[in-house]
Amino acid sequence: MKSLLFETLLKEWGVWLTIVILLLATLLFSTQLATWLEKAAFIKVLDSLSKLGLLIAIIAFLREIPKWEERAAEEAKRRQFEYWKAIDAANAARESSPDGRFTSYALTIALENLAQEHDEKGNPIKMRNVDLSGANLEDGIKLSRIDLSLCKFRYANLSGADFSQSSLRRANFARARLFGTNFYDADLGIAGTRTIFKQAVYDERTIFPAGFNPEEAGAFKIAPEVSLKNAPLTKALLWDADLEKADLDAADLERATLDGSNLKEANLREANLQEVKARNVNFQGADLSKADLREANLFDAILDNANIRETNFENAEHITVEQIKSAQNWEQAIYDDNFRKKLGLNP
Numbered sequence: 051m052k053s054l055l056f057e058t059l060l061k062e063w064g065v066w067l068t069i070v071i072l073l074l075a076t077l078l079f080s081t082q083l084a085t086w087l088e089k090a091a092f093i094k095v096l097d098s099l100s101k102l103g104l105l106i107a108i109i110a111f112l113r114e115i116p117k118w119e120e121r122a123a124e125e126a127k128r129r130q131f132e133y134w135k136a137i138d139a140a141n142a143a144r145e146s147s148p149d150g151r152f153t154s155y156a157l158t159i160a161l162e163n164l165a166q167e168h169d170e171k172g173n174p175i176k177m178r179n180v181d182l183s184g185a186n187l188e189d190g191i192k193l194s195r196i197d198l199s200l201c202k203f204r205y206a207n208l209s210g211a212d213f214s215q216s217s218l219r220r221a222n223f224a225r226a227r228l229f230g231t232n233f234y235d236a237d238l239g240i241a242g243t244r245t246i247f248k249q250a251v252y253d254e255r256t257i258f259p260a261g262f263n264p265e266e267a268g269a270f271k272i273a274p275e276v277s278l279k280n281a282p283l284t285k286a287l288l289w290d291a292d293l294e295k296a297d298l299d300a301a302d303l304e305r306a307t308l309d310g311s312n313l314k315e316a317n318l319r320e321a322n323l324q325e326v327k328a329r330n331v332n333f334q335g336a337d338l339s340k341a342d343l344r345e346a347n348l349f350d351a352i353l354d355n356a357n358i359r360e361t362n363f364e365n366a367e368h369i370t371v372e373q374i375k376s377a378q379n380w381e382q383a384i385y386d387d388n389f390r391k392k393l394g395l396n397p
Contacts, residue, residue, distance in 0.1 A: 123170060130167055130175065136160035137180060144184050151205060153186040161187075165196045182206055188227075207287055214257075219243040223250045227287035228269070230255040238262060251286055289327075329368075339379075353377040360384065 140157035144150055161182075167175040176197040183204040190210035199219040209229040219239035224246050234257050238245040248268035258264055265271065270281055274294040278301050286306040294314045298321050305325045315335040322342050329349040339359040349368035359379035363369060364386045371392050374380045380393070387397050 126167060130164065133160040133164040133167075137164075140185065141181060147184065149184075151184040151186065151207075157182075157185060158187055158189065158191050162192055165193050177201065187211060194232075205285065205287070218245045220245065222246040224248045225285060225287075226250045228252040228256050229272070232257045233259055233262075235259055249282055249284075249286070251283070251288060251291075253291075338377075348373070358383045363389070 136154075136156045137160055140152070140154045140160075143152045143154055161177075164175060164177060169175055174196050176199075177193075178197055179200040180198070181202045183202045184206060185203075186207045188207045188209040188211075190212065191208070192212045194212045194214045194216055197217045198213070198221055199217050200221060201218075202222045203226050204222055204224045205226060206223075207227045208223075208231050209227055210231065211228075212232045213236050214232050214234040215236060217237040218233075219237060220243050222245075225248070228250050229252065231252065236245075236259055238259060244267070246267075247264055250264075250269040251272050252264060252269055253272050256264075270278060270283065270286075272288065272291045272293060273296075274292055275296060276293070277297045278293075279297050279299045281298070281301045283301055283303045283306055286303060288303075288311055289307050289309040291308070291311040293316050294312050295316060296313070297317045298313075299317050300320045300322075301318070302322045303326055304322050306323075307327045308331050309327050309329045310331065311328075312332050313336050314332050316333075316337070318333075318336055318338050318341050320340045321338075323346055324342050325345045326343070327347050328343075328351050329347055331348075331351045333356045334352050334354045336356045338353075338361045339357050340361065341358075342362045343366050344362050345365045345367065346363075347367045351373065353373055354376045356377045357379055358374070358377045359382045362384040363374070364384060369389070374383070374393065377383075381395065385393065385395070390397055
């Protein structure tokens with residue numbers, strides 16, 4: 051390091067000597083130099099030029115403002131185009147899904163970002179008539195204070211979503227999962243433009259606008275001890291639901307998703323449970339007599355002391371001998387021939 055500095059000084063000694071001489075001269079004759087500069091005409095010229103330069107810079111800045119606004123508008127259009135592309139891609143994912151349901155984190159990000167955008171007049175962007183059917187948007191997506199009229203949310207998982215103060219006229223939430231969803235002060239329309247909630251499911255945490263009755267709109271409250279007798283809940287999104295001691299007598303739950311739900315001591319007599327996903331469901335003490343569980347997935351489902359008199363388990367998946375024998379009246383349930391043999395019953 052020292053040798054490099056020494057070599058530099060040797061090569062440029064003339065420059066350094068000149069700098070030192072100028073500094074010494076400035077210090078020795080500083081008073082005379084200041085007096086001379088004050089009297090010099092070119093100093094006044096430099097001062098005028100500096101002020102003129104500042105004025106020119108201000109004019110140039112003001113002239114650039116419209117261009118900046120134009121560039122900002124173009125950038126906003128480009129961003130919005132990318133968000134719409136992500137939404138279109140999500141629709142393609144739904145079409146390729148066997149059951150029409152899908153998860154897309156890119157979709158969630160695109161929707162939330164698009165909701166923050168504005169049009170050329172500075173108004174919030176309108177997201178009307180977007181089809182989000184089957185989308186899994188459960189991570190508290192924020193779609194408040196925007197126009198979502200005519201949007202489709204059928205079969206969508208909207209747990210924890212925020213639609214507060216949004217316009218939802220003629221939006222379709224049929225059979226959507228609305229656990230903990232916030233509709234505070236949302237515009238749900240009037241006669242002819244009402245939001246559709248037919249067969250949607252909600253829980254005690256869901257917030258609706260003041261004066262709105264979700265049951266009159268065809269939605270079903272999911273909670274312990276509720277009455278859902280004969281309820282049409284086909285393909286309902288009911289995983290991790292608490293329906294302990296609920297009355298589901300003759301309810302239609304065909305192809306519903308019940309994974310992880312609590313149905314302890316629930317009344318499911320004559321309920322249609324064909325092809326349900328009931329993994330890890332607690333049916334302890336439930337009345338399943340004459341219920342139809344054909345082709346149901348009962349992996350690790352608890353049937354302790356459940357009444358399964360005349361319950362149909364034909365082609366049910368992942369049932370075990372121990373599981374069935376923990377229930378009451380298991381000898382009188384209906385099984386396919388192979389499973390009857392495993393139970394030691396006559397064909």
